Amino acid sequence: MQDSSNFTIPLAADGSSSMLCYREALMTRMLLKFVIITFVVGALPLPADAQITINGAPPRRRPDEPPKPKRIHGVVQDLRGSPLAGARVFVRDMKKNTTRTVTTDVQGLYSVTGLPPDVDYQVHAEYKGQASEKKLISVFLTREDNVLNFQLDVAVIESAADAPKTGPQLQTFDHVQLQASFDLPVGAPAPIPAVLLLHGFGEDRSVWDPFKKQLLERGWAVMSLDLRGHGASKTRNQLPLAADAQWRTSPHEFPLDLDPALDWLKAQPRLDGRKIVIIGYDVGANLALIASGRFPEVRTVVAVKPSLSESLAMAGSAQDFQPRSALIVASDSAEVEKFKAQGGKAIEVRTPALPVGARQSFQDKQVAEWVFQWLKAAY
Structure with a gap:
């Protein structure tokens, strides 16, 4: 057996290794085959339904492949982002001047499929008489899937019939459950001015x-x-709660009802929460005057038949009773003079003969006229 340590590779005529020459020749032949195969395959026509995928990217349409039908879909919402079920979406074919209409589902979603790709489309949404802006899907936009979302200013057409029958349910700092009613005007543009109405002792919001x-x-x-x-505001800590006449002068009872009511109004996106008006009668009038100096968002107040002594007691002190803008309507001239001395130029007064009760007082045409004149001037 030949000693492997003495084994040598024969040299070619030019002095190079014959094995290296063999490997180079083999690699050259393989490379030539690869080039020929690549050229032949590239020259062959692909089937019409063939898909070309590069580096895992989505397949691209061949130049000779006809464009696929388009789909338009999206969601219809109000300005608060809540879905609008039952809204209608109109897709107009600008070429044929025809329109397809679909209705949104409970999630506010819609979808229109099978649309010819070589057409411009005009799309808009409608809900309860309100129409969105019109959006265009151009024929030059070649993508098959098109998303169009719409927001409609539908809060301006809501009314008492559309609002929840229970109304806002509020909770005070001391865990009293308050019930309120809330109504929006028909057709009023945002921001909508807001009024908080506060009844007298022994009455309710009706x-x-x-x-x-x-x-x-x-x-x-x-x-x-x-x-x-x-x-309906007769529970505290889930226990029955009855009104007490001593609350008329307590800073720890009725005044605590103001905060959650004003906070709720300020949180409504369609309202002008920076300028809220409060109108009150009797105890409600006292609370309105207190709120005028305590809450910066209270623009002005109307107080019918207030009591200065009760107002000061509920406020806690004269320093905490500083109405900034108020119309006071009271039949007691002596009481009116006290308010004028306390509030100065911030207070304007009227002294008619008033009937008993908030309902009767505000049904008086003269009182109602004064109120609306004041709101127009002070708001």
């Missing part, structure tokens, strides 16, 4: 129903609140 209609007709959003111990 006393405002006749006057509330007048406010709605003039474009005001209206919240009427059952004060604690009245109407």
Whole structure:
């Protein structure tokens, strides 16, 4: 056996290794075959339904392949982002001047498929008489899947009939459950001015129903609140709660009802939460005057038949009772003079003979006229 340590590779004539020459020749032949195969395959026509995929990317349409039908879909919402079920979406074929209509589902979704790709499309949505802007899908937009979302300003057409029958349910700092009603005017553009109505002791929010209609007709959003111990606001910590006459002078009862009501109004996107009006009668009038100096978002107040002594007691002190803008309507001239001395130029007064009760007082044409004149001037 030959010693492997003495084994040598024969050299070619030019002095190179014959094995290296063999390997180079083999690699050259393989490369030549690869080039020929690639050229032949590239020259062959592909089937019409063939798909070309490069580096895992989505297949691209061949130049000779006809474009596929388009799909238009999306969601229809209101300005708060809530889906609008039952909205209609119109897709107009600009070439044939024909329109396809679809209706959104419970999630506000719609979809239109099988649309010819060589056409411009004009798309818009409608809901309860409100129409969105019109959007265009151009023929030059070659993608098959097209998403168009719409938002409709439908809050302006809501009314008491559309609002939840229960109305806002609020909770105070001391865990009193408050019930309110809330109504939006028909056709009023945003931002909508808001009024908070506060009834008198022994009444409930229903006393405002006749006057509330007048406010709605003039474009005001209206919240009427059952004060604690009245109407449907008769639980604290889930226990029964009855109104007490001593609350008329307590800073720890009725005044606590103001915060959640104003916070709720400020949180509504369609309202002008920076300029809220409060109109009150009796105890509600006292609360309105307190709120005028305590809450910067309260633009002005109307107080019918207030009591200065009760207002000061509920405020806690004279320093905490600083109305900035108020119309006071009271039949007691002595009481009126006290308010004028306390509030100065921030307070304007009227002294008619008033009937008993908020409902009757605000049904008085003269009182109602004064109120609306004041709102126009002070708001």
